[in-house]
Amino acid sequence: MLLRSLFLIPIISSINVLAVADSLATATVQADGTIQSHIDDDVQSKLIGSLPLNKFYINGKWVDPISGQPEFFELVDPSTAKVVAKVALGSPQDVNAAVLAAKEAWPSWNYDTSPKERQRLVKRLLEVYTTRMDDMAMLVSTEMGSPIEAALSSHVGGGRGNIWSALNMAKTDFEFERPLPNIYPNEGDEQLTTILYEAVGVVGMITPWNWPLNQITLKVIPALLVGCTAVLKPSEESPLSALLFAELMHEAGFPPGVFNLVSGDGPTTGDAVTRNPNVDMISFTGSTRAGKQVAANAAMNLKKTSLELGGKGANILFADVGDEWMAEAVVEGVESVFFNSGQSCNAPTRMFVERPYYDEAIGLAKSVAEETVVGSAHLPGDNHIGPVVNERQYNRIQQLIQTGIDEGATLVAGGLGRPDNLHDTAGFYVKPTVFADCTTNMTIMQEEIFGPVLCITPFDSEEEVLEMANDTPYGLTNYVQSRRLDRRRRMALRLRSGMVEMNDAYGNAGSPFGGVKGSGYGREGGVYGMEEFCIIKAITGYDVSNDDMEEE
Structure with a gap:
């Protein structure tokens, strides 16, 4: 699951979550x-x-x-x-x-x-x-x-x-x-x-x-x-x-x-x-x-x-995965972008979908965005995302969303302003946003937005998607979904990034985290x-x- 790959951490079963709950400010342990x-x-x-x-x-x-x-x-x-x-x-x-x-x-x-x-x-x-x-x-x-x-x-x-x-x-x-x-x-x-x-x-x-x-x-x-x-x-x-x-x-x-x-x-x-x-x-x-x-x-x-x-991760979805896998990969990919309100350097913010599934992917991404709840970080539950960190970041995200619209990307979901349920609320809340028909020369495809904004682009061949995926100043993490081992190996070798994660696999404890190009070194x-x-x-x-x- 892509969501799990957003962390460079092992899953530590020894954390006693119930014990921690006892000392939270106001907490209820569910069934x-x-x-x-x-x-x-x-x-x-x-x-x-x-x-x-x-x-x-x-x-x-x-x-x-x-x-x-x-x-x-x-x-x-x-x-x-x-x-x-x-x-x-x-x-x-x-x-x-x-x-x-x-x-x-x-x-x-x-x-x-x-x-x-x-x-x-x-x-x-x-x-x-x-x-x-x-x-x-x-x-x-x-x-x-x-x-x-x-x-x-x-x-x-x-x-x-x-x-x-x-x-x-x-x-x-x-x-x-x-x-x-x-x-x-x-x-x-x-x-x-x-x-x-x-x-x-x-x-x-x-x-x-x-x-x-x-x-x-x-x-x-x-x-x-x-x-x-x-x-x-x-x-x-x-x-x-x-x-x-x-x-x-x-x-x-x-x-x-x-x-x-x-x-x-x-x-x-x-x-x-x-x-x-x-x-x-x-x-x-x-x-x-x-x-x-x-x-x-x-x-x-x-x-x-x-x-x-910084990072501008590509999430490459090949048609060979089939209907069920493709649907799961799209949903999890969108959720991964929105997690932490989009404020993760290794988020898969560019989704490349092989053309036979492109329209379906847009529809699924739209549904996920519209169903994503935005609310106060103070509220209970783990089924919503919170605000972005400050007013400066909020304004920057708004400017980039407007730039995406101005440069011709198709706004599928979200957009400018606060979510409808928070329209008159103080706080820096951003609508979960999805753009389609994005091209690599668009600002939203080149700059790290650091907000809940996804860009979707179709492709027709390995060569084409490799060129588009590598057409970025960044090189932190890229993601590949394909049943074919030969294809996965070719992609892993040719993607210019410090990490490549394939088929929902995530780095083991001890796996090195870092990038190339504008994503740094070390x-x-x-x-x-x-x-x-x-x-x-x-x-x-x-x-x-x-x-x-x-x-x-």
Whole structure:
């Protein structure tokens, strides 16, 4: 199912959802075991008020901004368009303090702290994280508009899955020391060279608002497990869950300076992280435009960079799948685009349908869009999508929908404005929208919309659809539906993307996540994600015994 492939997480059966439900603000466990909950305004205010909104986590302590008079970001709940918090924005001086703390902590954390001790602390984090999943879900729902059930199961559950997965990879699959492969012309010779994967050092991490905990845990946990120290700058649009995450890191007992957090915006705080000369690596997830600036800043000090950027996934549906499979693939493809209100970089937003099924696909997509319920993230249930993150994003989506109409795409469902049931409601609600008869030169086929908007295009041959699918500045994830193994293999080899998912299969735990072209470079998840935070050192004579040599 395509919907499941939207996450780089394992499905963790050990999450006790019923136990979590007991501590939700207002929750009812249904007969089938699902949770029905909603956000209570008083509980929401109390939880947000308990967070250190005007402080940064540096060197194991919550500290005031250095200036004493910081600027603040007004965080708006996208379901209500009301300000729910004011969060301090870090200055370059605050960033530098965090970086120096991380730099000072790194030698002890990397050289003197054993991998087993690092794993013990991460295991402790997993335990305390699990006890606060309900609070995390409320904060994610409040800051970025995910319905509370999705916030709990997908966002917060995904973060837990990432911690669990990285911990187990570190225990069983990651090797710091590796022998040089026995390759020509060394075949048969004594192997004198050892390859050492060594922590890169201080890592500056900049995370997005659309999957806040997923991205924080995909960066922080693998980096710390291999011996790096971290300075996290979460998105100013989703700072609340990051602040609570920092509290949990403190509760878990990580040494001072190993993990640091400075909240702030991109132009000031993020820029300071990327330019700081004592930062050894930048791990960034965000837009392609911002990623280019991050890479340029990092290049000034020759920092290592890992960039997970935008996407414009193609979902290619071949007629050989037949009637039933095609219908299921269309429905699931549309639902996958609308999930998280379209705010996922690997969403299959371009649907290419082989011509015999094109008209049927349009009709099915129209039905799914018209049946998709849009509502407040505070409401119970998992059968609706929430708002988009803010007014700026709402306006951008409206502009792109208008551009699609102006450039000649056929509007099948949705369109401009709020859904009819929310026409007079505050909040940033977008109509689930479907366009047909889209061509690759249209703006809506080239730009990442980041909203619940699907573009459908017919094709007549493999060659044609490959050319259209690859005609994009992005290259993150593409999807293929076909019964023919030879066809699937040809498509997988020729699609220009970091990932190709076929026939509803989804990446296993440990599968690398990342793209090519405008989608960035570097990989997250599994052993590959741990290696990303390492440098490779070749050591000759490391394991050679020289008993005849005198020791000093």
